[in-house]
Amino acid sequence: MKISIVFTLFIFNIFYSFSQSLPDRIPFFKDGLWGFCDTTMKVVVPCKYLKVQPFNGNYAAVLDSFAYWGFINKAGKEVLPPKYEEVAGFVHNYCRVKSGDNYGFIDAKLRELVPPLIPQICEDMNKMLSENGIAVCGKLVFDTTGKTMELKEYEATGYFSEGLLWVEKNKKGGFIDRTGKIVIPINNLEEGETKPLFSEGLCGARKKGSWGYIDTTGKEVIPFDDKYDSGYPFNKGFAAVSKKWKWGFINKTGKEIVPLQYDFIQPFKEGMAIAVKNDKFGYVDEAGKNVITCQFQRGTDFRNGSAIINHLAKRYLIDKKGKKISKDYETIYFVNKGNFYMTENKSKRFGVISHNGKELLPTKYKDVTWYDYQLDIGIVMVENIKYGLINSKGKFIIPAEYDYLEYRGSGLIYAEFYNLDGKGTEIKNVYVGDKLQSRAWLQRGFFNINGKKFFE
Numbered sequence: 222m223k224i225s226i227v228f229t230l231f232i233f234n235i236f237y238s239f240s241q242s243l244p245d246r247i248p249f250f251k252d253g254l255w256g257f258c259d260t261t262m263k264v265v266v267p268c269k270y271l272k273v274q275p276f277n278g279n280y281a282a283v284l285d286s287f288a289y290w291g292f293i294n295k296a297g298k299e300v301l302p303p304k305y306e307e308v309a310g311f312v313h314n315y316c317r318v319k320s321g322d323n324y325g326f327i328d329a330k331l332r333e334l335v336p337p338l339i340p341q342i343c344e345d346m347n348k349m350l351s352e353n354g355i356a357v358c359g360k361l362v363f364d365t366t367g368k369t370m371e372l373k374e375y376e377a378t379g380y381f382s383e384g385l386l387w388v389e390k391n392k393k394g395g396f397i398d399r400t401g402k403i404v405i406p407i408n409n410l411e412e413g414e415t416k417p418l419f420s421e422g423l424c425g426a427r428k429k430g431s432w433g434y435i436d437t438t439g440k441e442v443i444p445f446d447d448k449y450d451s452g453y454p455f456n457k458g459f460a461a462v463s464k465k466w467k468w469g470f471i472n473k474t475g476k477e478i479v480p481l482q483y484d485f486i487q488p489f490k491e492g493m494a495i496a497v498k499n500d501k502f503g504y505v506d507e508a509g510k511n512v513i514t515c516q517f518q519r520g521t522d523f524r525n526g527s528a529i530i531n532h533l534a535k536r537y538l539i540d541k542k543g544k545k546i547s548k549d550y551e552t553i554y555f556v557n558k559g560n561f562y563m564t565e566n567k568s569k570r571f572g573v574i575s576h577n578g579k580e581l582l583p584t585k586y587k588d589v590t591w592y593d594y595q596l597d598i599g600i601v602m603v604e605n606i607k608y609g610l611i612n613s614k615g616k617f618i619i620p621a622e623y624d625y626l627e628y629r630g631s632g633l634i635y636a637e638f639y640n641l642d643g644k645g646t647e648i649k650n651v652y653v654g655d656k657l658q659s660r661a662w663l664q665r666g667f668f669n670i671n672g673k674k675f676f677e
Contacts, residue, residue, distance in 0.1 A: 243632045246281070246295050247675045248273045250666050257281070257297070262675055266297035274310060275631045275667075278329055282308040282316075290318070292331055301331045313351035317342070326350060326365075334365045345380075353381045355399055362386070362401075370401050379416030382424075383437060387417045394426070396439075405439035413451055420454035423473065427451075432462060443475040453488050459507060461486045461494070470494070470509060478509040490522040493541060504528075504543075513543035521555065525576040529553045529562070538562070538578045547578030561592040561599075573599055573613075581613040591628045596670060600626045600634070610634060610672065618672040629667070636676070638664040 249258040249268060256268035257276075272284040280292045280300065291303030307319035315326045318337060325337035326346075335350075339358050349356035355364040357378050362370040372378060372388060379387030385396040385404060394417065395407035410417065411427040418424060423434045423442055432452045433445035452462040459470045459478065468486035470479035479486070479496075486505070487495040493504045496515060503515030504523075519531035527538045527546060538547040547553075552565040553574070564572040564584045572584035573592045582589065582599060587606065592599030598612050601621070609621030619626065625637035640663075666676020 243669050243671070244276055246276050247633065247667050247669070248275060250676055255283075257295075258675060260673075265295075266293065274308070275629055275633050277311045277316075277631070280329075280331060282310070301327075305337075312347040315347045315350050317347065328365070334367060335363050335369075336367060338369065339363065349381060353384075355381050357381060357386060362399075364399070372397075372401070379412075380418055382418035382420065383422070385419055385437060387412075396424075404437070405435070410435075414453065418454060420456065421458065421473070423455050423460075425452045425454060425460060434460070442473070443471070456489050457492075457507065459489060461488055468496075470505070478507075479505055480509075483515075487522065491524070491526070491541075493523045493528075495520055495522060502530075504541075512541070513539070524555060524560075527562075527576045527578070529555065538574070538576075540577075547574055548580075550574075550584065556592075559591045559593065559599075561594060563589055563592075571601075582611065590626070593628075598670060600628065610668070610670070618670070619668050632670045634668040634670065636666060636668055640664055 245260055246257045246265065249256050249264060251268040254268040255270045255273040256264055257266035257273070258264050270283040270285060271288065274282040276295065279294055282290050283293055284290050285303040287303065289303035290305040290308040291299055292301035294300050305318040305320055309317040311329065314329050318325050318327055320337035322340065323337040324339040324342060325333060326335040327333050339361060341358060343358035346356050346358060350365055355362065357380065360372040360375065360378060362372065375388040375390060377389040385398060387394055388397055388407065390407050392411065393407050394410045394412060395403060396405040398404050409428050413425060413427050413432060417426045419437060422436055425432060425434050428445040430450065431445040431447045432449040433441055434443040436442050449462040449464050452460055454460060455473065458472055461468055462471050464481055466484065467481040468483045469477055469481040470486065471477050483496045483498050485497040489507060492507050496503050496505045496511065498515040501515040502517040502520035503511055504513040504520070506512045517530050517532045521529040523541065527540055530537055530539050535549040536551065536553040537545055537549050538553070540546050550564045551567055554563045554565070556563050562574045562576070564574055566584045570585050570587065571589045572580065572586065573582040573589055574580050575594060582601065586601040587604060588602035590600045590602070598610055598618060600608055601611055602608050603621045607621045608623050608626040609617045610619035610626065611617050619634065619636070623636045624639045627635045629635045664676065666674070668674055
């Protein structure tokens with residue numbers, strides 16, 4: 222009896238914690254406009270906006286009738302008046318916004334940390350701001366205090382790393398600090414496989430054809446003595462280096478822990494590095510041991526303890542001991558957007574397997590657009606080109622009768638249904654099967670991940 226009570230309480234706590242994570246404000250579409258309803262479908266923010274985004278914490282982005290974005294709170298009060306042409310959503314706690322032709326950033330408290338003055342979008346701006354409080358896009362440097370600095374005198378830049386930024390003149394480089402002061406003079410340093418950056422206190426670069434590493438003062442720690450000609454940044458105390466197309470690993474003292482014997486080596490991921498020898502793929506560990514011998518035609522980096530192997534026209538997963546942990550498939554992909562392994566067969570049908578090789582969805586669906594391992598649910602397309610939300614037991618949580626489903630975060634699934642019998646709120650041209658249906662009524666709204674519907 223005691224065990225039963227404890228187990229029941231355990232399940233209740235899991236359910237309670239999970240249900241608590243679901244949003245209490247859900248985008249709601251009515252009469253061609255968006256607002257928000259509560260979990261009972263009672264409209265709590267009037268449907269008066271052209272578009273809305275799900276709440277991020279206490280705030281949601283809304284598009285007004287003049288096509289400008291602003292933010293409201295859960296009571297529907299405008300806390301940041303509509304003034305932006307674009308709002309990209311929060312990534313790494315920062316949201317990119319656009320005003321006129323320029324971009325800026327606001328934080329989760331809706332403070333405009335970087336005014337819209339960046340003329341272009343650069344990769345990883347959100348990540349740079351989150352990790353370093355400062356970012357660079359082209360020749361413009363900006364930080365979370367609103368300060369900006371234009372680097373007109375330099376021909377190219379890299380990324381801020383450990384407070385320093387790589388800059389170039391005449392194909393030679395050095396480093397400046399956050400204020401623009403030169404810390405490591407532009408002299409004879411050159412970039413290698415990637416733009417030089419500091420990692421774990423050291424930076425690899427090329428100098429007169431030789432590869433070495435300097436510290437944040439510019440002092441040579443691993444000298445440019447023609448021992449190496451290429452390399453990668455340090456990661457967990459090790460860096461991949463090469464000489465005449467042979468690769469190995471060194472530690473921070475310059476000692477070779479993996480001799481230069483491989484045709485190619487990738488940086489360590491999860492304590493393992495891809496090593497290629499005689500066109501065969503294998504893996505070495507951080508001690509330099511070839512723990513999985515070079516025997517495969519292809520292999521990927523390890524993710525959550527497993528890697529994809531391509532060998533003799535078969536694809537399967539292995540663990541860090543080299544043990545095969547899945548059955549064979551025609552193809553296995555790692556889908557970065559959802560961080561899951563997707564399988565494919567010759568008939569162009571798709572499925573999902575877990576990181577330990579367990580089949581979660583059989584390889585029989587026309588598409589799998591999203592899967593969440595923790596929630597154990599995914600969005601699939603079935604044979605009649607309809608989408609549904611399904612779990613690994615094969616149960617549809619949202620029936621496969623919708624023309625479009627997309628996970629929008631915060632426990633919400635966006636849905637569209639093209640109704641051909643004249644019921645809906647908007648007319649649009651749509652494809653039904655392989656044929657264009659010129660006039661279809663569009664119904665749209667949101668489900669939560671438990672399958673509860675929040676639209677009429």
